[in-house]
Structures are given as C-alpha cells and as structure tokens.
Amino acid sequence: MFWAPNVRSSRDYKVGSVSAASRIPILMAPDSSAIATSWLKSFGEYLEAGDIAGTTSCFIPTKCYLRDILVFTWNNRTLIGHERIADYLKETLKAASITQVKLDTRTNLSPKFGPVTHAASGVSSGFTFETAVGHGQGYLSLVENEAGEWKALYVFVTLADIRGHEESGAETGVYGGHTLAWHDVHRERREAIERDPHVLISAHSCFASLTFQTKSKINEVGAGQNGLNVGARFRQMHIPTLIIEKNARVGDNWRQRYPMMTLHTIKTQHTMLYQPYPENWPTYTPRDKLADWLEHYAISQDLVVWTSSRALPTPTYDIASKRWTVVVDRAGEQITLHPAHIVLAAGTLGAPISPSIPDADLFKGITLHAAAYAGGKDFVGKRTLVVGAGNSSADICQDLVFHGAAEVTMLQRSSTCVVSVDTTARVLAQLWPPNVPTDISDFKSQAFPFLLMREIGKATTEHIWAQETETHKGLREAGLKLNMGEDGSGQFPMIFERFGGESHFATVRNHELHYTERGLTVVPGLDVGVADLIRTGEVKIKQGVEISRFTENSAVFTDGSSLDVDAVVFATSYENIRDTMRGLFGDAVIDQTTRVWGVDEEGEINGCYRPSGHPGLWYAGGDFVTSRFYSKQLALEIKAIELELLTL
Numbered sequence: 001m002f003w004a005p006n007v008r009s010s011r012d013y014k015v016g017s018v019s020a021a022s023r024i025p026i027l028m029a030p031d032s033s034a035i036a037t038s039w040l041k042s043f044g045e046y047l048e049a050g051d052i053a054g055t056t057s058c059f060i061p062t063k064c065y066l067r068d069i070l071v072f073t074w075n076n077r078t079l080i081g082h083e084r085i086a087d088y089l090k091e092t093l094k095a096a097s098i099t100q101v102k103l104d105t106r107t108n109l110s111p112k113f114g115p116v117t118h119a120a121s122g123v124s125s126g127f128t129f130e131t132a133v134g135h136g137q138g139y140l141s142l143v144e145n146e147a148g149e150w151k152a153l154y155v156f157v158t159l160a161d162i163r164g165h166e167e168s169g170a171e172t173g174v175y176g177g178h179t180l181a182w183h184d185v186h187r188e189r190r191e192a193i194e195r196d197p198h199v200l201i202s203a204h205s206c207f208a209s210l211t212f213q214t215k216s217k218i219n220e221v222g223a224g225q226n227g228l229n230v231g232a233r234f235r236q237m238h239i240p241t242l243i244i245e246k247n248a249r250v251g252d253n254w255r256q257r258y259p260m261m262t263l264h265t266i267k268t269q270h271t272m273l274y275q276p277y278p279e280n281w282p283t284y285t286p287r288d289k290l291a292d293w294l295e296h297y298a299i300s301q302d303l304v305v306w307t308s309s310r311a312l313p314t315p316t317y318d319i320a321s322k323r324w325t326v327v328v329d330r331a332g333e334q335i336t337l338h339p340a341h342i343v344l345a346a347g348t349l350g351a352p353i354s355p356s357i358p359d360a361d362l363f364k365g366i367t368l369h370a371a372a373y374a375g376g377k378d379f380v381g382k383r384t385l386v387v388g389a390g391n392s393s394a395d396i397c398q399d400l401v402f403h404g405a406a407e408v409t410m411l412q413r414s415s416t417c418v419v420s421v422d423t424t425a426r427v428l429a430q431l432w433p434p435n436v437p438t439d440i441s442d443f444k445s446q447a448f449p450f451l452l453m454r455e456i457g458k459a460t461t462e463h464i465w466a467q468e469t470e471t472h473k474g475l476r477e478a479g480l481k482l483n484m485g486e487d488g489s490g491q492f493p494m495i496f497e498r499f500g501g502e503s504h505f506a507t508v509r510n511h512e513l514h515y516t517e518r519g520l521t522v523v524p525g526l527d528v529g530v531a532d533l534i535r536t537g538e539v540k541i542k543q544g545v546e547i548s549r550f551t552e553n554s555a556v557f558t559d560g561s562s563l564d565v566d567a568v569v570f571a572t573s574y575e576n577i578r579d580t581m582r583g584l585f586g587d588a589v590i591d592q593t594t595r596v597w598g599v600d601e602e603g604e605i606n607g608c609y610r611p612s613g614h615p616g617l618w619y620a621g622g623d624f625v626t627s628r629f630y631s632k633q634l635a636l637e638i639k640a641i642e643l644e645l646l647t648l
Contacts, residue, residue: 029113036127036140052090056085061082065153065452071098072093078604117153118463121143133162140155162640200311226627227620228272230620231301244309246310248307251290258373259374260375266428267282268429269432270623309328309330313584315585350577353575355547366566370396382567384400388410388412388572395530416483417485451603461484478535480534542557542563547568553565578595609633618638
C-alpha cells in the first residue's frame with residue numbers, strides 16, 4: 001500500500017510500533033478464506049439483527065476504522081474507535097437494513113493473507129451485501145489479537161448501485177433490429193441531451209474568466225479529465241449530461257501546458273474510466289499524447305461536448321422548479337439551458353495567483369506565471385529565476401538548463417518534500433498493478449482510511465528517507481531545505497491535505513506572505529532529473545527568502561541580497577476553484593458551499609463529489625483516481641435525488 005511492507009505476524013498490532021510478537025516471522029500463512037468467512041458471518045449477523053455492540057466487537061479495541069460511502073448516510077464518513085462507530089450506527093443502522101453479507105469471490109477481491117500495514121500482516125477481503133436501496137460492496141482488513149481472535153482493523157462499505165438503476169454496461173451495437181445506423185442513433189441521443197440536459201458539466205474553466213496577464217498574451221487554464229470521467233459515468237447511469245469546454249478542442253488545456261510536461265505518475269494510475277491505455281503506452285504520459293487521448297475518449301465514450309463554449313454570469317437557481325437558468329456562449333451564440341445540476345469539474349485549481357511585488361513596473365525583463373510557461377526556447381541566454389520548489393518549478397528549471405538559459409536559480413521559500421519518481425512509481429505499482437482491473441485497484445486503494453495512512457506515513461518516515469539518502473544529501477548540500485510532510489507522514493497525505501489549500505490537519509506555512517501559499521500550496525516534488533542539476537550547480541538554490549521588490553534588472557530579496565535576472569517565472573500558487581467561481585456565481589451562492597479539497601477531521605475530502613451546501617451545485621475536482629472512483633458516488637447522489645431518496 002502506501003508503505004514498504006514487512007510481512008510480520010498480526011498479533012499485538014499497534015500503528016507505529018513493532019512488538020516482540022510481531023517480529024516473529026510467519027512460517028505458514030493461515031487459511032484466509034476460513035478466517036474471512038467466519039468473521040464475516042458474525043459481522044453480517046450482527047448487522048442484520050441491529051446488534052450494535054456485537055458489530056463493534058468485530059473490530060480491534062484500539063484504533064479501528066469504519067469508512068462509509070452512501071451506505072448508512074448519503075455522504076462520506078470515517079468513524080474511529082468503538083464509541084464513535086457505535087454512536088454512528090445507533091442513528092443509521094436500522095434504516096440502512098443491511099442483509100445478505102457475503103464474501104466477494106472475484107479474482108483480486110477474494111480473501112488473501114499479507115501485509116495490512118507496515119508492521120502487521122493479516123487477512124484482507126472484499127465482500128458484498130444488500131441495503132434498503134441497493135447493492136453494496138465492502139472491503140475488510142483483519143488482524144489477530146493475543147487470544148488468537150481475528151478482529152477488523154478497518155472496514156470499508158460503499159453503495160455500488162441503486163436497485164433497478166444499475167450501470168448499463170456495454171450495448172450490443174445492434175439498433176432497431178439492424179434497421180438503424182449508429183450515426184442516426186447517436187445524433188438522436190445527442191439532440192435530446194442538447195435540448196434538455198439534466199446535468200451541465202464544466203470540463204474546463206468554462207464557468208469563469210480564469211485568465212492571467214503576461215507581458216505578451218492572455219492564457220486560459222483548467223483541466224479536462226475530471227469532466228470527461230464524470231460525463232462517462234453519468235452516461236452509463238442514464239443521466240443526460242452536456243459537457244461544455246471553453247477551448248476549441250477537448251484536450252487543449254493540456255496542449256497549452258509547457259511542452260516537455262509529462263505526468264509524474266505511472267500510466268495504470270492515471271488511466272481514464274472504462275478505457276485503459278494500450279499495452280504499449282508510455283509509462284509516463286507526455287502532454288500531447290494525453291491531450292489527444294482525451295479528445296479520442298470523448299468520442300469513443302459518446303459524450304456530448306460543446307467546445308468553444310462557456311457559461312455567462314450569473315446562473316440562477318429556482319428553488320420551486322429545482323432548476324438552474326444558465327446562458328451558455330457557444331461559439332458566439334447564446335443558448336439558455338435549464339439543468340437540474342451543475343457540476344464544476346474544472347479541478348481544484350482556480351486562477352493562477354500572480355504576486356504583487358513592489359516596483360514590478362521598473363523591471364525590464366520577463367515575468368510570468370508557470371501556467372503561461374511555453375518552453376525554454378524563449379529563455380536562451382537569459383538569467384532566469386524560478387520562484388517555487390514544487391513539481392512545476394523542477395520541470396521548468398530542468399527545461400531552462402536544457403535549452404541554454406544563461407543561469408537558472410530556484411527560489412525556495414520554505415521547504416519541499418522531495419521523493420524520487422522511481423520510489424513513487426514502486427508504491428503506485430503496488431496499488432495499480434498492470435494485471436488488475438483499474439476499478440478493483442481504485443476500490444481497494446480508496447478502502448484504506450486516510451487517517452490510518454497518515455499514521456503509517458509517520459511511522460515509516462525513516463524508512464522512506466533512507467531510500468532517498470543520496471538524493472537528499474546532494475540537495476541539502478546545495479542549500480535546498482527538505483521536509484517529509486507537515487507532520488512527517490510523507491508525500492501522499494500531504495497531497496490530500498494541501499491540494500486546494502489548507503486542511504483540518506495542515507496549516508499552510510507562510511500563509512501571511514503576499515505571494516506564498518494563499519491558495520493551492522506546493523505539492524511534494526518528484527525528482528525527475530533536476531536533483532542532479534542542483535547537485536552540480538547548474539540549477540542554483542536561493543533559500544528562505546521572498547522577493548521584496550524589483551529594480552530594472554534584478555530581484556531584491558527580503559534578506560537584503562539581490563540577483564541580476566532577465567526573467568522571473570512564478571511557479572507559485574493558484575486560487576482554490578471555489579474562490580474563482582465567485583466571479584461567475586456570486587458570493588451569495590458560493591458562500592453556501594463548503595471548502596473544496598483538503599480533508600476534514602475524519603480524513604474525508606472536503607466538498608468534492610458530495611453535497612456542496614447549495615442544491616444542484618457540485619464540485620468534482622482531484623486527480624484521475626479521484627474522478628474515476630468518486631464519479632460513481634456523485635452519479636448515485638444525483639440519481640437518488642431524482643428518485644426522491646435524497647433531499648438537499
């Protein structure tokens with residue numbers, strides 16, 4: 001999972017420690033199927049009987065976790081410990097009406113013995129069940145106590161489908177008894193959706209003027225994969241959906257990024273819903289290949305997309321009809337639509353935050369945000385300062401050196417979590433192996449409670465740092481300041497906690513400074529080659545300061561020093577999408593919505609794929625995994641509203 005597993009006994013399990021008993025190696029794996037079957041029989045009987053004390057007795061007595069998505073409530077919850085689990089079930093268990101709890105015997109979900117944390121091994125298994133409204137799916141992880149009893153470290157349950165409204169799956173491809181051509185069928189479906197979409201999805205920055213000014217041009221920023229994944233899921237759930245895209249082509253938001261950009265995660269992790277990449281696809285997907293794939297995806301998934309389209313201010317919501325009135329500018333033609341739901345699937349990033357630095361007008365060189373960086377060819381022979389020390393900064397610094405910038409300096413204002421791309425790839429390959437269907441890998445990865453991941457991250461920090469010893473040594477010697485997350489829990493919790501802004505756990509450093517982490521904070525840096533350039537001095541480090549002002553040809557720092565530069569690239573931060581959307585919806589609507597991204601006190605993602613606080617308005621941000629998995633939750637919530645199972 002998110003740690004380097006050591007196969008150990010499960011007895012005396014405690015996060016962050018390895019007891020004497022747990023250091024004894026297992027000579028023979030137990031009968032996983034028998035253990036899971038026995039435990040699940042008791043668990044299921046207690047649930048069906050409404051026996052809350054019996055249900056909680058199935059968990060370990062210390063830190064145990066129950067994660068619930070849409071089973072006991074129409075929301076996401078993670079409960080820790082017997083008392084909180086019991087209190088939760090007292091209010092919800094009877095109405096949920098859990099029955100028919102059975103082992104999931106499918107390949108990759110059947111009972112298996114192996115590591116369940118960094119310090120313990122146990123039995124993990126999928127299971128299925130029925131609820132009052134539909135079909136459920138779950139995952140359990142059991143460890144053995146001193147008495148030889150198997151108890152749950154965590155249990156994950158989620159609503160898989162609403163009964164009678166399951167995903168449609170693949171069509172036969174034969175229409176009207178071989179009397180209708182696919183072209184005509186598709187046209188008719190498309191026209192029906194365009195006339196009256198139930199859901200309007202923003203696949204890009206279509207709902208606001210997400211623009212920033214450089215000295216040469218105005219650029220647009222945004223994302224595309226979230227809206228397309230959500231749209232594909234909704235189509236399978238029979239929810240008529242129209243996607244609007246501000247750019248001329250699907251995928252243009254990626255084509256407009258810096259040319260050498262390549263995704264830093266492996267392809268099995270960043271694949272699209274229902275449609276994995278070909279076997280010979282590169283491990284790390286280049287910008288342009290991804291853009292073309294998204295364009296192809298929209299066609300092959302039969303999505304209805306309006307390109308060159310954007311919503312105009314200000315959409316209004318009618319409480320009586322439960323419909324929006326939205327005017328869409330489609331290539332110059334204004335069209336009024338009345339969807340029941342608007343899904344903001346432009347990611348968690350809003351407009352780039354351009355710093356306001358004194359005397360910027362005096363500077364004769366180039367200044368731009370990283371989002372406008374179009375490649376190093378424009379910086380040949382220029383002394384360039386890159387402000388920031390995250391992934392974008394690393395990519396840009398490397399590209400500048402390659403293209404012959406006269407001098408490249410990275411300005412690191414606080415500290416950075418640096419993990420090599422190879423280390424990250426090894427972890428991701430465990431979670432999304434090539435021989436396992438993506439939906440199963442997604443399910444198992446999301447079953448693991450976030451707060452448990454944080455605890456394990458803190459316990460394994462020393463091991464992770466040891467893998468990066470040589471890289472970190474050279475970076476420190478060059479002046480780079482390193483961290484292993486806000487509380488030492490590593491890169492993965494840091495991404496969840498800080499992507500999109502502050503969280504319940506992570507207080508953003510330097511929050512008061514005028515161009516530091518006011519919105520999206522710097523995410524962990526993956527070393528994809530820039531570390532060598534830093535160690536050799538080809539990329540210099542300026543650490544722990546800010547730019548206080550400009551002169552005609554230099555940047556002056558808060559420590560009084562200065563640096564002669566011809567160009568400054570701000571790889572700093574972005575607004576949270578919630579703040580950016582104020583420009584379109586207005587404060588009255590956005591103030592009703594919750595924070596977007598980061599995690600709440602239970603470790604659940606704020607605001608996304610769950611009720612936003614305003615009826616008919618949803619946020620759908622995050623990475624590929626998030627939109628693949630949680631698009632189902634969002635579809636179920638919208639379907640439940642349609643069926644009057646859920647009222648917001």
